[in-house]
Amino acid sequence: MLDQGGQSMLLAGRRLDNIGLALEQRGGSPAGYMPVDIYDSWMRCIALGLDMRRPPPPEFVSPATLRQEQQRCSLVRGLALAEMHTLHQQISGSNFMVAFASAEGLLLDIIGDRSFRDASDAAGIRPGALWTERHCGTNGLGTAAHLKRPVAVHGDQHFFPRYNNLTCVAAPIFAPDGELTGILDASSDCLSRQTHTQALVGMAATQIENGLFREYHRGNILIAFHNRGEYLHTLSAGLLAVDEDGRILSANRAARVLLHGLPAAAGRHFADVFRTDFNRFVDEGRRSERQSLEDDVGSQFVATIENTRQFPMMSQPIVKAPPPPAPAVAEFVSADPAIAAIVRQVENAAARKMPILVRGETGTGKEQLARHAHAASRRSGSFVPVNCAALPDSLIEAELFGYAEGSFTGARKGGASGLFKEADGGTLFLDEIGDMPVSLQAVLLRFLDDWTVRPVGGAKRKVDVQLVSATNADLDESIAKGRFRADLLFRLNTLEVTLPPLRERxxxxxxxxxxxxxxxPSARLTPGAIERLAELEWAGNIRQLRNVLSRLSLAEQGGLIGEAAVKAAIGDLTAKRLSASAPSSGGLKRGLRDLQRAQLLSAYAEAGNNVSKAARKLGVSRNMIYRALREQD
Ligand SMILES: Nc1ncnc2c1ncn2[C@@H]1O[C@H](COP(=O)(O)OP(=O)(O)OP(=O)(O)O)[C@@H](O)[C@H]1O
Known part of the structure; x- marks a missing residue:
């Protein structure tokens, strides 16, 4: 007995007869009729409710959204366009087109023969079109985006007959952090199918990935290596990015293959993978273009440091380097490899002015990370923190975007330029973004379209800001409840990272x-004291830890803080702890939240309605108090 999906397929006409037969005779096995990837994709299309007899009209985003997306993907697009031109030349003949789409299946660029472009335009194949499986059924771009691997879709393997005259070959492009960042596609009419297209598209995709790798790690030591010297400057060479201390930051796919079985992951050290001494290797790289490199299991490679001139000698400095400038922010501890990877991603995103969203429990260091992003971006403007939870709804738009004198009752004389303007050339940190009123979310969304502020009652002007947002609220729940706009989230989280709680670090x-x-600075912790502290749950995370350490150091008067002092403080800590555990039952969770709110509000009242005092006393952030106050209203 066929299910509804199977029946709809059978009804879909002669081209499905074979598959219908397979379903009936072999219990759903498509073997012998079409490639498994295509069969699976058809099944997904049917599950999505697509009907091949009634293809939906092509869907396009607005020109403004297309521009925005093209801008957002500018780095990978720049690299892709160069490869697309080469690819187009390589695959000669007419009736041919090369396309690049975002990871979300939005077609961003096309290079192709005029005649083919005109024909494809009619079929909706042009920038701005959405090519996911949901929109266009089984197709090169959408299916490769879903599978995250290369795919070829020939003629009637397309789910909708409208595309049966096309042959599409597509390959995904991954960023150095492993995220899908785009799809490259070569399409031709069925008659001009070319045998080498698949290999050429795959090579172009690797070339783009390597370009991204080099761009992301421009400020780090870039090592190319291969076990045969003549392959050093080819696509099969491994690429490794390390920092000046020899810590591995990233390895491309070829490097992972060449170093198979060795710990070449981010966070490990050069010495964990290679027998060659790191400092000697870097110094030698300044003297000769090529040198040998031996891995930990004795394999020999020929290697080159691609950007050696940027780096000082490691082991025998000839001239003493000037002391490094004082860091703009207190150092961000990131010895945990997961945190190190987050920091690296944030630095890269900030260098490219990508909007960053930082999630994490209270006190996990979201603001600290935003400050680090600002310092890493080397932007000359200021870091401007804004607490969306603390600003009254009625004033938040004026505070953010500014206002002209006399534009509303209570407006300051001379008006105000607004926080966006203050952050011009710098970084705007929108803390507790989940608490931004919905009406203002629309204004922020419009701002993100053209980066132009429109002060209340004043003239508009463009600003150049790095946007970092943070939240410890469940934004997905807020979206489900209509309190937060999904389209805004999509614009704020070009890079999204989650800082883990202290207990998991x-x-x-x-x-x-x-x-x-x-x-x-004069106090010290004994190893036993650290062990006891590490056993606690730390609901308030690093902020709570700081409060506890301040109290301990006061009690020990700048001396050595031992296990006994910590043990004595632990009872106190446990009693005062605000629960951070996440109970499974909704009711229990709600009950605990109410209890927590009551605790926060009573501390606020006890502190004479002083938010900072109450927060300090409980070892929580001021945001938590602000939220409790808002929820009370
Ligand atoms: N990686 C880190 N290295 C050193 N200090 C840190 C780090 N992360 C956080 N801190 C310190 O912990 C405290 C809390 O950090 P921060 O205010 O950035 O947390 P938050 O997540 O923004 O909190 P909230 O959500 O409650 O506003 C600060 O004193 C900060 O300096």
């Missing part, structure tokens, strides 16, 4: 020592 000891040194 492997660098607790480093954080504790770092935080104590900031609170009291």
């Amino acid at each position: 492997s660098d607790f000891a480093d954080i504790a020592r770092h935080v104590l040194a900031r609170v009291d």
Whole structure:
């Protein structure tokens, strides 16, 4: 007995007869009739409710959204366009087109023969069109985006007969962090099918990925290597990015293949993978273009440091380097490899002015990370933090975007330029973005279209800001409840990272020592004290840890903080702890939230309605108090 999907397929005409037969006779096996990837894709299309007899009209985003997306993907697009031109020349003949789409299946660019372009335009194949499976059924771009691997879709393998005269070959493009970042596609009419197209598209995609790798790691040491010297400058060479201490930041796919079985992951050290001494290797790289490199299992490679001139000698400095400039922000502890990877992603995004969204529990360091992003971006303007939870709804638009004198009752004399303007050339940090009123979300969305502020009652002007937003609220739940716009989230989180809670970090000891040194440089923690502290749950995360360490250092008067002092403080800590555990039952969760709110509000009242005092007393952020106050209203 066929299910509804199977019946709809059978009804769809002669081209489905074979598959219908396979379903009936072999219990759903498509073997022998079409490639499994295509069969699976058809099944997904049917599950999505697509009907091949009634293809939906092509769907396009607005020109403004297309421009915005093209801008957002500018780095990968720049690299892709260069490859697309080469690819177009390589695959000669007419009736041919090369396309590039975003990871979301939005067609961004096309290079092709005039005649083919005109014909495809009619079929909706032009920039701005959405080519996911949901929109166009089985097709090269959409199916490769879904599978995250190369795919070829020939003629009647397309789900909708409208595309049966096309042959499409597509390959995904991955960023160095492993995220899908675009799809490259070569399409021709069925008659001009070319045998080498698939290999050429795959090579072009790798070339783009390597270009991205080099761009992302321009400021790091870039090593290319291969076990045969003549392959050093080809696509099969491995690429490795390391920092000046020899810590591995990233390895491309070829490097992972060449170093198969060795720990070449981000966070590991050069010495974990290679027998060759790191400092000697870097210094030698300045003297000769090529040198040998031996891995930990004895394989020999020929290697080159691609950007060696940027880096100083490691082992024998000839001239003493000037002391590095003082860091703009207190150092961001990131000895945990997961945190190190987050920091690296944030630095890369900030260097490219991509909007960043930082998620994480209270006190996990979201603002600190935003400050780090600002410092890493080397932007000359200011870091301007805005707490969306703390601003009254009625004033938040004026505060953010500014206003002209006399534009509303209570407006300051001379007006105000607004926080966006203040952050011009710098970074605007929108903390507690989930608490932004819905009406203002629309204004922010419009701003993100053209980066232009329109002060209340004043003239508009363009600003150049790096946007970092943060939240510890469940934005997905807010979206489901209509309190947060999904389209805004999509624009704010070009890069989205989540800082783990302190209890899940492997660098607790480093954080504790770092935080104590900031609170009291003369105090020290014994290893036993660190062990006891690490056992706690730390609902308030690093902020709570800082408060506890301040209290301990005061009690120990700048001396050595031992296990006994920590043990004595633990009872106190446990009693005062605000629960961070996430109970499974909704009711229990709600009950705990109410309890927590009551606790926050009573501390606020006890502190004489002083938010900062209450937050300090409880070891929570001021945001938590602000939220409790808003929820009370
Ligand atoms: N990686 C880090 N290294 C050193 N100090 C840190 C780090 N992360 C956070 N801190 C310190 O922890 C405290 C809390 O950090 P921060 O205010 O950035 O947290 P948050 O997540 O923004 O909190 P909230 O959501 O409650 O506003 C600050 O004193 C900050 O300096």
